[in-house]
Amino acid sequence: MLDGLESTLLADTSEMVQRGMPTPLSEENPTLFDYKREIEEHGFPLSRADQDLNRSSFVAEAAMVTRTSERSTFNRLATAEGLRYVHEHSLFALYTGSITSRTAAALVKQTRGIPRATAQQIEAGLLPTATTASDASMSLRIKRARERLHPQPAADRRTRAEMGRSLMWWPEDDGMAVLQAYLPAEDVLSIFNTVTTHANLLLSSEQERPLGQLRADVFRDSLLDGWPGQVKRKPSLFVGLTIPALELLTNPERGIANLEGYGPIPLGVALRLAANAPSLKPILTDPWTGSILDLGRKRYKPSKALRDFLRVRDEHCRFPGCRRAPETSEFDHIDDWATGGTTSVQNAQLLCKRHQIYKHVLGWQAVHLGNGSLQWRTPHGVTHLELPDGLLFPRALGPEPPPVQLMLPGTTIDAQSKKLLGWDETEDIPGFPDNSPEP
Known part of the structure; x- marks a missing residue:
């Protein structure tokens, strides 16, 4: 039921933003969003009235408020709009709790890009079953109905799907990560079967590694070192690595280093990477907060030194929730150069295009x-604090210190309980709201 209400809220608010209508939040907070000015002296060939740009900005704002990624919020908005404008009966079923949000999302996803009448025909035929069937069963039924009623030939859909080829990764725990390739099915199977064949050749003489580990090792070695017998031609790659000298000296076994774009890794792994590094750059950090204080510079060009500094301090685009690497981000003046902003550490950040x-x-x-x-601060007045990943203990940013949390907030103890606990009426207990003896 809450998912149904959230879908309505997302879809309606997005429509209000794209139409330039005032939202409750924008009425409470003065906004810089001026829909009457279509041309701005900002150097980009874009208008504030561009609907795609406004939609993208709304997704970023909603993602920031809900503490989720832009990709996740975009998918939720797409589902919300599909329910709001195409599958109204499924939206009402969500309101009443008759179907699950996963089934509703699968219906919107599978019927996207086909005629509205066909999408609603699939919904009408499957909605009664969705009130009792499992999510897995409904996903399969929706796919079958889509294939049976889709007006576009499968070959044309395949050509369009190939345009979405991509390679992605995301971090996991304990210094590990996942690599995902979105490719045509026959290419994925060819890659997997090739890797499996080579792994099986090693399996008979292997004593420790199971087949799953062998597949991963063959895949890794073939990309980084090349197949056996081939000339190894490794490209010269930059890997940002921060090794805290204080932890290296005091606690080398349990110390933590930082791998750019990922985060904390064991100090021993970092030292093995550093052993093969073509060059090292000294970095001065605050040993208590982890903040970058200075970057040892041996170059005479300040702009290059400043870019090196930002690469180490920011590690990625500094927009809330964005993790685009420094290679795909650019130097940005926080206060515009045209309005008097300086080119300095205090006025610089990395931002993707x-x-x-x-x-x-x-x-x-x-x-x-x-x-x-x-x-x-968003165009509609929402504020968000973005901290560098390497900042371990952020200092208080406001003028007033945070309030002291009481040991037992709002709690009183009667005389009988004090007697059972051996309470000393003359002893002062810091932070307790009422320490005076009862009359």
């Missing part, structure tokens, strides 16, 4: 608060 457009075209604002900490 898309989020530069948000800042310079749509009115997103960023303020540097020190130690690389940024406060972002």
Whole structure:
């Protein structure tokens, strides 16, 4: 039921933003969003009235508020709009709790891109079953109905799907990560079967590694070292690695280093990587907070040294929730150069191209608060604190210290309980709200 209400809220708010209508939040917070000005002196060939740009900005704003990724929020918005404007009967079924949100999302996803009448025909035929069937069963039924009623030939759909080829990765725990390739099915099977064949050749003489580990090792070695017998031609790659000298000296076995783009890895792994590094760059960090204080520079060009500094401090695009690597991000003046902003550590950040457009075209604002900490403000007045990943213990950014949390907030103890606990009426207990003896 809550998912149904959330879908309505997402879809309706997105429509209000794209139409330039005032939202409750924008009425409470003065906004920089001026829909009457279609041309801005920002250097980008884009207008504030561009619907695709506004939709993308709304997704970023909603993702920031809900603490989720933009990709996840985009998918939720697409599902919400599909339910709101195409599958209204399924939306009402969500309101009443008759179907699950997974089945509703599968219906929207599988019927996207086909005529509205066909999508509603699939919904009408399957909705009665969805009130009792499992999510897995409904997903299969929806796919079969789609294939049976889809007006576009399968070959044309395959050609369109191939345009979405991609290679992605995401971090996992304990210094591990997952690599995902989205390719045609026959290519994926060919790669997997080739790797499996070579892994099986090693399996007979292997004593420790099972087949799953062998597949992973063959895949890794073939990409990084080349197949056996081939000339090894490794490209010169930059891997950002921060090794804290203080932990290296005091606690080398349990110390933690930082791998750029991933996060914490064991110090021993970092030292093995550093042993083969062509060059090392000294970095001075605060041993208690982890903030970057200075970057040892041996170059005379300040711009290059500043870019090196940002690469180490920011590690990725500094827009809330964005993890695009430094290679795909650009130097950005927090306060625009045209309005007097300086080229300095205090006025610099890494931003990818898309989020530069948000800042310079749509009115997103960023303020540097020190130690690389940024406060972002959306076009509709929502604020968000963005901290550098390497900042272990952020200092208080406000003028007033946080309130002291009481040991037992709002709790009183009667005389009988005090007697059972051996309470000393003359002893002061710091932080307790009422320490005076009862009359």
